[in-house]
Amino acid sequence: MRLTEHEQAMLDGKEGPAKQKAMDLLVRYGEALGAERLVDTNNVSSSVSASSPVMREFAAKHGGGFDAIFSEFNLDSAETVKIPKIETHACQLIQAVDPDHWQTQGISRERYELNKESEEYSGSIGIQLLSTCTPYQVGNVPVKGEICAWMESSAVVYINSVLGARTNCEGKESTGAAMLTGKIPYWGYHIDENRLGTDLVEVEIEMETMEDWGLLGYYIGEMIGDRVPVINGIKGTPDHNMLKHFGAAASSSGGIEMYHMPGITADASTVEEAFGNNKPKTVIKYGKAERQQAYELLNHSAKDKEVDFIMLGCPHASLEQLWDICKLLDGRKINGNTDVWIFTPRALRQVADRSGYTKIIQDAGAKLMSDTCPAIGQILPEGTKVVATDSAKQAHYLPAIMGIQTWFGSLEDCINAAITGKWREY
Amino acid sequence: MNKIILRGRKVVGGCSEGEALVTRDTISGWGGINPQNGKIIELRHELYNQSFKDKVLVFPGAKGSSGWSAFFHAARLAGAAPKAMIYNITTSKSALGAVVTHAPTVTDLEQDPLDIIETGDWVKVDADNGIVEITKRQGNQRSSSSEDIKEQVSH
Numbered sequence: 001m002r003l004t005e006h007e008q009a010m011l012d013g014k015e016g017p018a019k020q021k022a023m024d025l026l027v028r029y030g031e032a033l034g035a036e037r038l039v040d041t042n043n044v045s046s047s048v049s050a051s052s053p054v055m056r057e058f059a060a061k062h063g064g065g066f067d068a069i070f071s072e073f074n075l076d077s078a079e080t081v082k083i084p085k086i087e088t089h090a091c092q093l094i095q096a097v098d099p100d101h102w103q104t105q106g107i108s109r110e111r112y113e114l115n116k117e118s119e120e121y122s123g124s125i126g127i128q129l130l131s132t133c134t135p136y137q138v139g140n141v142p143v144k145g146e147i148c149a150w151m152e153s154s155a156v157v158y159i160n161s162v163l164g165a166r167t168n169c170e171g172k173e174s175t176g177a178a179m180l181t182g183k184i185p186y187w188g189y190h191i192d193e194n195r196l197g198t199d200l201v202e203v204e205i206e207m208e209t210m211e212d213w214g215l216l217g218y219y220i221g222e223m224i225g226d227r228v229p230v231i232n233g234i235k236g237t238p239d240h241n242m243l244k245h246f247g248a249a250a251s252s253s254g255g256i257e258m259y260h261m262p263g264i265t266a267d268a269s270t271v272e273e274a275f276g277n278n279k280p281k282t283v284i285k286y287g288k289a290e291r292q293q294a295y296e297l298l299n300h301s302a303k304d305k306e307v308d309f310i311m312l313g314c315p316h317a318s319l320e321q322l323w324d325i326c327k328l329l330d331g332r333k334i335n336g337n338t339d340v341w342i343f344t345p346r347a348l349r350q351v352a353d354r355s356g357y358t359k360i361i362q363d364a365g366a367k368l369m370s371d372t373c374p375a376i377g378q379i380l381p382e383g384t385k386v387v388a389t390d391s392a393k394q395a396h397y398l399p400a401i402m403g404i405q406t407w408f409g410s411l412e413d414c415i416n417a418a419i420t421g422k423w424r425e426y
Numbered sequence: 427m428n429k430i431i432l433r434g435r436k437v438v439g440g441c442s443e444g445e446a447l448v449t450r451d452t453i454s455g456w457g458g459i460n461p462q463n464g465k466i467i468e469l470r471h472e473l474y475n476q477s478f479k480d481k482v483l484v485f486p487g488a489k490g491s492s493g494w495s496a497f498f499h500a501a502r503l504a505g506a507a508p509k510a511m512i513y514n515i516t517t518s519k520s521a522l523g524a525v526v527t528h529a530p531t532v533t534d535l536e537q538d539p540l541d542i543i544e545t546g547d548w549v550k551v552d553a554d555n556g557i558v559e560i561t562k563r564q565g566n567q568r569s570s571s572s573e574d575i576k577e578q579v580s581h
Contacts, residue, residue: 025525032437032521032531047496058503073499076526151492168518171495173526188518225452226489226517255452255489255517301469375457397457400467 001030002037010181018084021077022177029174030185039186043142044090045135045150046175048074048122051096051115066121074176086126086179091140093152094133094316098371105369105379127179131371132345134244134316136163144266147190149178153257154248154315154393160258162243164266166190169257189258193276195267197230197260200280204287207234211410213242214392216286217249219294223284226255230274234261241318248315249392298392298408301399307407307417309384313343314373314391322348322357328415329364335421339381340366343373366418375401388417430542430560432535436553437521440530443550444509446543447481449473455523456493461500464507482549483508484539487515494519499526510551512539512558532556
């Protein structure tokens with residue numbers, strides 16, 4: 001890789017050991033990618049939380065507290081280096097603990113305390129504690145063309161496609177190095193030609209509900225893997241919630257990090273512009289049969305109709321989604337055998353509190369939480385065997401991560417299950 | 427027995443050998459593997475409940491969450507990492523994951539390793555020189571000599 005004078009100086013340790021380790025990781029990573037150089041970035045979304053007992057044990061063994069954890073888990077450095085204040089703007093993504101609901105979530109006091117200390121550490125080096133998988137819902141909205149270094153597959157696909165920002169799907173180590181140096185390998189979706197469409201999807205049915213968008217995303221991820229689909233035939237304009245669900249689904253069943261909906265998403269206004277000089281590798285149609293196939297894939301783990309737990313808010317819910325939930329819950333009570341946990345960014349939870357949404361949710365017997373989710377925090381109400389969710393992403397991951405049956409359906413299906421305790425028997 | 431030699435590009439340097447574990451399914455890190463024992467946990471995965479610990483993992487590429495590297499990183503710290511890796515599609519997930527796993531890794535092989543390597547074959551990955559050396563396990567018949575491969579490729 002070609003390095004600038006400044007990059008070489010950092011690699012040579014002239015700006016201290018933390019930047020030296022960061023540059024070492026970026027060079028190893030850049031070479032693994034086949035990148036020719038690094039590029040500047042000032043927008044990093046990362047995961048610096050150190051809330052697991054495994055990490056505390058690790059830190060204790062290496063005698064360095066949180067610097068030891070950052071060195072190993074965010075820089076791939078076995079040697080503990082002192083971490084200075086970071087160079088770039090950076091925010092914390094979703095983490096494992098909700099500091100306000102840890103007891104309900106079955107989190108131990110030890111883990112709660114560790115999370116608190118970890119947050120203090122992250123804040124002290126300059127990381128914004130947004131603690132959400134959707135920084136773009138709470139102020140970090142990159143502009144078209146902005147080079148970013150973001151983790152979180154659902155956020156990566158959103159800012160690349162909907163906003164036209166430029167990021168690859170980074171990891172804990174590369175974002176740790178990026179926030180210390182302001183550098184990331186110049187590769188992949190930073191480069192014009194890699195953002196062009198590769199496959200054409202002809203949508204032949206109406207896309208109306210959030211469920212429709214989750215299913216379309218899940219099907220496309222399954223079929224297209226990690227290429228760049230161009231989705232044609234969308235009538236009307238989906239809102240940001242629909243595109244959030246669509247991208248999260250597509251990046252779970254597959255590895256979609258970039259897509260085009262010509263005229264809707266940022267990079268292209270026509271199908272021709274989306275493909276540039278590329279010829280579509282495949283042309284797939286999406287009709288009723290394909291929608292049904294995606295539905296069956298998502299529900300493959302579910303058998304029992306008795307539902308213990310309803311999970312809403314993956315990716316973290318917007319205020320509009322919270323209000324839609326409120327309208328369905330207002331004046332009703334959820335079943336005594338069912339728990340309902342709804343997840344939103346902590347910044348939006350404050351607005352929900354002040355707007356009276358939280359009270360409507362609580363009065364119905366549901367809970368509004370933030371900062372985490374069942375899959376990330378590995379948290380469930382005690383004794384949960386069967387979960388229902390309106391999120392294709394959560395339905396994809398929960399059976400594997402938590403070993404529970406998972407139903408996927410519409411928000412209305414989920415709320416009805418919350419009231420009756422049964423899936424789709426009404 | 428004849429050895430098959432394939433050439434490719436170094437991702438992570440070093441040289442290591444072991445028994446191959448091969449899949450045509452892409453792999454998720456977070457939500458796809460258990461880093462404590464190296465087992466694949468995704469229910470619909472071809473390798474469900476099989477462990478890559480101390481194996482040479484041969485796979486098409488990475489999918490899913492950006493926690494890919496963190497989970498392979500954790501597998502290394504738990505002593506459950508693969509001995510070496512061979513993949514086809516370079517993404518930021520697979521590249522960073524290989525880097526932090528510290529396992530010799532190659533990609534961009536001259537022929538598709540998924541057509542040639544089968545689970546149980548003995549595979550040496552000399553990543554520094556970009557060389558993969560395959561010894562077929564008895565009973566694995568897909569290709570027993572380089573002539574067969576050439577034949578296969580020409581069809």
